Amino acid sequence: MTTATTKSESEVLAVMNNLPAVDWSDLEAAADLTRGIAHTLGDDRELLAALVDRVPGVPELREKCECHALDDKIVIWDDQEKGLRIRLRLANTDQYERVHNHRYSFTAYLLYGTYFHTLYATDQPLDETADVTRFWPRVIREERTGDIITLHHQQLHTTITSPETVSLMIQSPAQKARAFMIRKSDGQVWWRLGAAEEDADRRAEIRMSDERFSHWRTKLVQLGVL
Template structure:
């Protein structure tokens, strides 16, 4: 590492360490604080580039980078005491609609692309008996590039994204053990677990390969995100 790179990395770490604690029990307050953080980080491509480069040399962050059916993620910072896990959400080309909630509350700042975002209500338990016809959309909006959205962990929603939509995500510590998901097309139910509850086989399956990491680093630079 050159002295210039080391200086940029230290400056980035100092900035990240100075970020405020987020009170996720007050979702409106959390939305205000995390939007300021998200815009400060997301509007600084050089800073994001330094943080992504740091992930390569930080095994505890590199191990958290994952690939999933609809999107991949690169974890940039993880400070559970402050309520701050910060990552890039990287949308894949293939998309399908699944009504789901999350184990955590979060804020998403859309850096590139767009979401078609739908909020749902239901009157039934969120388990294997759930009827896909009993999830009712009550809010639909196109979330454009530059928009910040904050969602409580209990909120049911779907997001359909344009390919390679990039978002900066700031999420709370986990609020429950598993998140509910149901596919709109066929009603299949499954759950998203935290890493600590997943099998070693599952961890190997979702871990982002070095090749995939480099693919995204290159694409993010080409897009001007880094």
Template sequence: MIGELTKPLHNLNWDDTPAVEAATSNVLATLADDGDLLRRLAHLVPQDEHLSRLSEHYDILDKLVLHDDPAGWRLRLHVFLPGHFDRPHNHRWTYSSRILRGSYQHTLYGLDDILDEGMEVAALQPYMVRTETAGDSYTLHHRMIHAAVAEPHTVTLIVRGPALKDGFLVSDRDTGKAWWQYGAAKESRNEAEKKRMSQARVNQVLSDLAEQGII
């Protein structure tokens, strides 16, 4: 369904931020503008056991996986729920984002060579603070430390590149603690099941997105 549109994402160097931005910008813009295509992709999720099992629900965030490509990248819809907050962290992968609805305050702290479990979290220096709103897009390298605090029901469309490392570090400015988190390959079965989105939740997310006019 999106094969021709996403051809530029194949054989892409996901460590090259400008190249990722150039390749993903048209994909995200097209999907943001083509409600019918986005709707068809979203409504395939409950019919696809693999995509359903990849989709995740947390108390403050839903992640709906619309496409899992053999080349290693994924297309996701993120829905930020009431009470959402974020902690400074890096990522295992470079990604591009397009805000479809709502907004969030986005803070950049610099590269992750300063990240460590014993770091002084309160000493993290914000180098850029901006508000991302509907229609905005950006690409973030996996080594960048950032945090996002979203308005309830903010919706973003994400192209997430292949994982380029095993883990990422999350820090909490309130408690001063920092800890490593890892991808599915290193998770226990219980951990994976806890965050897996139920079919009922998938259907609820789709219903909410339709009501908001996103799909």
């Protein structure tokens, strides 16, 4: 099952090239601006479908589509000069808790599903010596379909999702070389690196296959996102 994409390439580019630049150094202003961008894209199924469907024909976007343990991602737009990388976050069924931050600040618009979301504080360095018992929950909340959140790249948090939760992510350019992660169940620490820091084996391991891309394209229609 697929949707009929009625927006032409020129129509898509007219919208996307007209998106405003975002200054992520002012997070409150960035949140207001990206909320509008999120609604422009996420509320227009024809536009969103056209953006997804053009990805296989744009190598620089297709190479950024990845599969990870907890979620997959389809990058639909990348304009670093405007401070905009836009992607779909596609949650897998298997989930576990990892306290982490990000290399970038971001806004997330939940198009389907639920985040069970906890914000954490700690008093220790974020390195291999981190003690998993010294991350304290400060805010526990639930985000549902239609909610929009903005998070600073330094904020530590966990997100457990309902299966196949889909969110539209609008993220800043990278603010640091690596992001901290620690698994709550056993305290294992690791780092999420940017593509430029990953070797060829790692890039090949996480690259989304054509079959997986097709699976998500169909699933997005079934979920009513497209």
